[in-house]
Amino acid sequence: MERSETGHAPDPLGDVPSGGPEPATGVWSEIVGQPDAVHALVAAARAAALRVRGESGDTGAMTHAWLFTGPPGSGRSVAARAFAAALECTAVSGDTPGCGQCSACRTVLSGTHADVQVVVPEGLSISVSEMRSLVQAAARRPSTGHWRVVLIEDADRLTEGAGNALLKAVEEPPDRTVFLLCAPSDHPADIPVTIRSRCRPIRLRTPLAGPIAEVLQERDGVPAESARWAASVCGGHIGRARRLATDPQARERREAVLRIPLGLQRFSDVYSAAGELVRLAEAEATAANEARDEAEKEELRTAMGGGGTGKGTAAATRGANAALRELEKKQKSRATRSQRDALDLALMDLAGFYRDVLATRFGSTAPLNHPDCARDVSKAATEWTSETALRRLEAVLECRTALARNVKPLFAVEALVATLHQ
Amino acid sequence: MAAFPESLHLVLGEEELLVERAVRAVVASARAADPTVELRRIKVSELTAPELDEMLSPSLFSEGQVVALEAAQEAGKEIAEAILAHARQPAEGVILVVVHSGGGRAKQAKELPNALRKLDATVTECRKIAKPAEREAFVRDEVRRAGGRIDPAGVSALIETVGSDLRELSSAASQLVADTDGRVDEQAVRRYHQGRADVTGFVVAEKAVTGDRAGALEALRWALQLGVPHVLIADALAESVRTLGRVAAAGSNDTYRLASELGMPEWKARKALGQARGWNRAGVAEAMRLTAAVNADVKGQAADASYALERTVLRVIDLRAR
Numbered sequence: 001m002e003r004s005e006t007g008h009a010p011d012p013l014g015d016v017p018s019g020g021p022e023p024a025t026g027v028w029s030e031i032v033g034q035p036d037a038v039h040a041l042v043a044a045a046r047a048a049a050l051r052v053r054g055e056s057g058d059t060g061a062m063t064h065a066w067l068f069t070g071p072p073g074s075g076r077s078v079a080a081r082a083f084a085a086a087l088e089c090t091a092v093s094g095d096t097p098g099c100g101q102c103s104a105c106r107t108v109l110s111g112t113h114a115d116v117q118v119v120v121p122e123g124l125s126i127s128v129s130e131m132r133s134l135v136q137a138a139a140r141r142p143s144t145g146h147w148r149v150v151l152i153e154d155a156d157r158l159t160e161g162a163g164n165a166l167l168k169a170v171e172e173p174p175d176r177t178v179f180l181l182c183a184p185s186d187h188p189a190d191i192p193v194t195i196r197s198r199c200r201p202i203r204l205r206t207p208l209a210g211p212i213a214e215v216l217q218e219r220d221g222v223p224a225e226s227a228r229w230a231a232s233v234c235g236g237h238i239g240r241a242r243r244l245a246t247d248p249q250a251r252e253r254r255e256a257v258l259r260i261p262l263g264l265q266r267f268s269d270v271y272s273a274a275g276e277l278v279r280l281a282e283a284e285a286t287a288a289n290e291a292r293d294e295a296e297k298e299e300l301r302t303a304m305g306g307g308g309t310g311k312g313t314a315a316a317t318r319g320a321n322a323a324l325r326e327l328e329k330k331q332k333s334r335a336t337r338s339q340r341d342a343l344d345l346a347l348m349d350l351a352g353f354y355r356d357v358l359a360t361r362f363g364s365t366a367p368l369n370h371p372d373c374a375r376d377v378s379k380a381a382t383e384w385t386s387e388t389a390l391r392r393l394e395a396v397l398e399c400r401t402a403l404a405r406n407v408k409p410l411f412a413v414e415a416l417v418a419t420l421h422q
Numbered sequence: 423m424a425a426f427p428e429s430l431h432l433v434l435g436e437e438e439l440l441v442e443r444a445v446r447a448v449v450a451s452a453r454a455a456d457p458t459v460e461l462r463r464i465k466v467s468e469l470t471a472p473e474l475d476e477m478l479s480p481s482l483f484s485e486g487q488v489v490a491l492e493a494a495q496e497a498g499k500e501i502a503e504a505i506l507a508h509a510r511q512p513a514e515g516v517i518l519v520v521v522h523s524g525g526g527r528a529k530q531a532k533e534l535p536n537a538l539r540k541l542d543a544t545v546t547e548c549r550k551i552a553k554p555a556e557r558e559a560f561v562r563d564e565v566r567r568a569g570g571r572i573d574p575a576g577v578s579a580l581i582e583t584v585g586s587d588l589r590e591l592s593s594a595a596s597q598l599v600a601d602t603d604g605r606v607d608e609q610a611v612r613r614y615h616q617g618r619a620d621v622t623g624f625v626v627a628e629k630a631v632t633g634d635r636a637g638a639l640e641a642l643r644w645a646l647q648l649g650v651p652h653v654l655i656a657d658a659l660a661e662s663v664r665t666l667g668r669v670a671a672a673g674s675n676d677t678y679r680l681a682s683e684l685g686m687p688e689w690k691a692r693k694a695l696g697q698a699r700g701w702n703r704a705g706v707a708e709a710m711r712l713t714a715a716v717n718a719d720v721k722g723q724a725a726d727a728s729y730a731l732e733r734t735v736l737r738v739i740d741l742r743a744r
Contacts, residue, residue, distance in 0.1 A: 267703050268671035271664070309500075405718040411660045415714035418707035 026100035027082040027089075027109065032075055032238055033211035037068075037202050041079070045086035045097040052146045063200045064173040067155075067191065068182045070204025073237025076182040077120075077153040079204060084108050084116050084180060088145040104145055115145040119152045123333035126152070128161035135169040138177050148177045155181040156190040163192045170198045206236035209367070216245055232371050235352055240345065249287075253280050257346045258373050261353050261380060261392075264421040274414040277346055281409070285338035293331045300327055343409055347400050347416075353377065354393035361386050395419040429512040431519040432538045435548030439588045441521055444546040448519050449488050459486040459517075467496045471504040480513040490519040494534055495526035502530035509541045524549070551588060557581060564592050565606055570599035575608040583615040621645040623658030630735045631662050631697045631709075633742045638735050652720040652727040659734065660713035662697070665690065667706040670698040705741040712737055 028038050040061075047061035066083070068076040085108035086098030099105055107113040117137055119126065134150060142148040152158075158166065170179055179199070183190045186201060213231035215238065216222040222230070222245045233254075234241035243250045257280075260273050304320030352369030353376075359366055360381040368374060380389070399416035403409060433444040445463075452459045462477065469477075469491075477489055491505065508518060520543070526532040539545060551557050558577045565572040572580075572595075584594045594615070598606045601614060621644040629638035645655055668684050669691055680691040701709075712734050719730035 266671070267706075268668070268673070270707075271668050271671065402714060402718055405723055406721045407714055407717040408657065408660070411657075411664070411710075411714045411717050414664055415710045418710045422704070422707060 025096065027085040027098040027105055028096075029100070030075075030082050030109075031079050032215050033207035034075065034079065034204050037079055037204055040202060041083045041086070042096060042098075045083065045089075046095065048087055048147065049089075049097050064177065065170050065179040065199040066181065066202055067186060067196060067199035068180065068202045068204065069185050069190075071206050071236060072184060073234070073239050073241075074204040074206055075238055076204060077151075079202065080151050080153070080180040080182055081109060081118075084113075084149045084151055084178075087147045087149060087178060088113060088115065090145075108149075113145065115142040115147065116149040116151060119150075121154050121157045122337065123330065124337050125157045125159050126154075126162050128159060128165055131158065131162040131165040135165055138169050138179070139174050141174070142176050146176070148174070149180060150177065151180045151182075153182050155195075156183045158192075160192075163195060167192070167194050167198075170195055207238060208236075212236075212238055212241050216241060220246065222246065229372065232367070233369070235348065235369055249284075253284065253346070254349055256280060257349045258353055258370060258376070260350065260417070261357075261420065262376055264417070267421065270417045270421050271414065274410065274417040277413050277417075278343065278409050281339050281342040281346060284342040285335055288338050289331065289335050293335075296327060296331070297324065300324060339409070340403055343403060343413070344400060347396055347403075351393055351396040351400075353380075354389050354396065357381050357384065357389045358386060358393065361389065392420050428544045429517050430509050430538065430541060430543040431517070432535060432543040432545045433519060433521045433548060434524055434535055434545060436523045436550045437548045437588060439592060440546075440548035444548060445490050445519055445521065447546075448517060452486060452488050452517055456486045459488060461488045461490065463490040463492055465492050465496075466494050466501055469501060471500045474501060474504045474508075478508045478513055478516055478518065480515055486515040486517070488517045488519060490521060492521045494520045494522040495524070495531050497526075497531045497534065498528060499530045502528070502534050505534065506537055506541070509538060509543065551586075554581075557586060557591075560588065561591055561595060564595035565599055568596040568599035570595075570602070570604035570606055572598075572606040573608070576606045576611050579608045579611040580606075580615070582620070583611065585620050621648060621650065623650060623655035624662070626655055626735065627658040627662035628697070630659060630738045631666055631701075631742065633700060633739050635736070635739050638739060639732065642732060642735055646728050646731075652731060655731055656713070656716050656720040656734075659731075659738070660710075660717060662694075663706065663709045663713050663738070666694045666698045666701060667710065669694040670701060670706065671703075700742050709738050709741050712741075 028042065031038050043061040044063070047059065050056070051059075051062060066080070068080050070076050082098065085100070085105045088104040088108050089097040089099055089102055090104045091097070091099035091102045100109075104113065108116050111118055117134060119130070119134060138148060138150045140148060152166075166179075169177075173179065181191070181195070181199060185191075186196050188196075209228075209231040212234065213224075213227045216227035216230060217224055220242055222242075226245050230241040230245035234244060244254065256276065260277070263269065264273060300323060301320065304323055349370070353373065356368045356370055356373070356377045357380045359368065360377055361384075368377065370377065395416050399412050402412040402415075431444075431448050433441050435441065445461075449459065449461050464477070474491075481487065494502075494505070497505065505518075505520060512518065520534070520538060522535050524535065526534070535545075551560055558574075558581065561577050561580055562572060580591070580594060580598070584590050595606075598610060598614065602610045621641050623645065626638060626641045626645055629641050642655070646652075665686070669680055672680055672683060674680055674683075675695065677688055677692040677695060680686075680695070681688040684691065686694075716730055716734040719734075720727045724730035
């Protein structure tokens, strides 16, 4: 779905942060390298606090619906959560809401605040029934906090019907309800225009390598050298940088992917390379879900009275089987999505390689996506023409589209690697 | 009630028609001895052990009854034990028929067939008929049961036009015997049945990759007519192309070695090797792209999935010819 940002390297000549002093305290310190967005959100949170107290302030700074857009990994949902925490913040001292210390801030950040509803789609889409119940909940007044906040991560996964259900609520919002939507971009393919036009946009930029490396060092305790390395190869994706820095298997998978471009000698390599790519993605998805799936199943079985004896247990178990099947269906949808996400990451790495080859051929000084593969890149740049590199890059991007269109992963990837081989 | 049939029967397998017949046969033989015999069928999963006890107790007026316990593979521990207890000490006048698929989740349910065998149950095997040879034998038996005879050409014509569903084959066979004078041959089959019943995606794909233009298009139209899902045809096309590509790329004529290297059965490797003739590397790569694209088409990208399939079949054939 995230078709808007394809293989863009962090832009070294990014615009200089405008706006006033950036408060990097409390919840705002979570947002990495986004001075503009933080500036706008802090102003809104201040205005919101004034409105709650019944004072007049900068009335234009706060509104009822926000759309956080930015490339994958730029921290859309993190920014949205921080903003939600600032809205609910109960600290009185200081003029910047969002202390990160009070119980409201902490419960919002850990996802347990009673007035903050968070939708994190784990399956392939958000269904209309899910959205309807959410809209109902959104119509209520806040119970303990100042605002009722509805946060939808991955709003691009709303189905058409779900989008329309949400639209009704965003059109005529209750007084104290705020909608926070996150999507890769405000392109109509990601978010319906009818919803977009009712939201105030917060555009996040691709974070630079410097701030990412800093965060890795400070928050995750990664040694300086591997933090710098991870920040330089992550393509501006903070979560990915963290994974690469901390998970050796993720590093191995990335290396396996980057061996493909120069590793295709014979035609039979096409099948082994493609099979390997899909297998790695599957392995990653199972590793991520396996333990959780089993735990969930066991929990449900216990809840449905599994293992009981006596009259009537047979009938109860039959009901349990239906519920179990329902759960398995949900887990399968989640597995499909994690597999697709893993494959998409691999394809992005691959696209980055071809982009690097092109950049090198044109003599650009832009930083490489894969600085650690510089030797492979320059070798490829001398052997290939710009045209073939571009053709391969486009094949990678086409394969991403194909996967989003539900083509069987093995077929799509084999067709891609066959093109890369030519 | 001397000539009463055995009091314990096990019907093992999943082929519905045969299971049904086996149960009926038991009832028929019981009725031959005592015309008042009643048949009671119940699913094991709807029973509790005390209810089972009640069903299997001898009746007050000693009329006979046949109790068919269906879906015994779903039995829990208690029920399975109760069944076995009755099997060891059958009540007079009660004939127990345990219908079991052969599978089962619970341990006791899985072991039930073997335990019943040990208790000298009369076993009727009703395994799913999957192999073509078994299906042909079934058709021959059906015709013989109906009192006719059929030649091999007639058998294959009947299966081709009627399909693999046993009920349909059985009724078609008895109808044909009634319509003819008992001698069923291909001509007779063709007179009453037209068209094709079974065209899978793989038939279409096989004809496409071997360059049989007319055959492929005909098979595709039949498959669509019969309601084979577009997605299955598209998958079969892609699968065939990649299999022949893999076999060709491995660069060997030793089908056994190919089979073990590529992880496929030997017959598949041999077939793919035959299909790979007439293909070159660029053609295979292009065909892989086409079949991947049609995979998206049949999943909602194309306005008309049938047209997209037909176009892809034609293009694949063109690629081979080149």
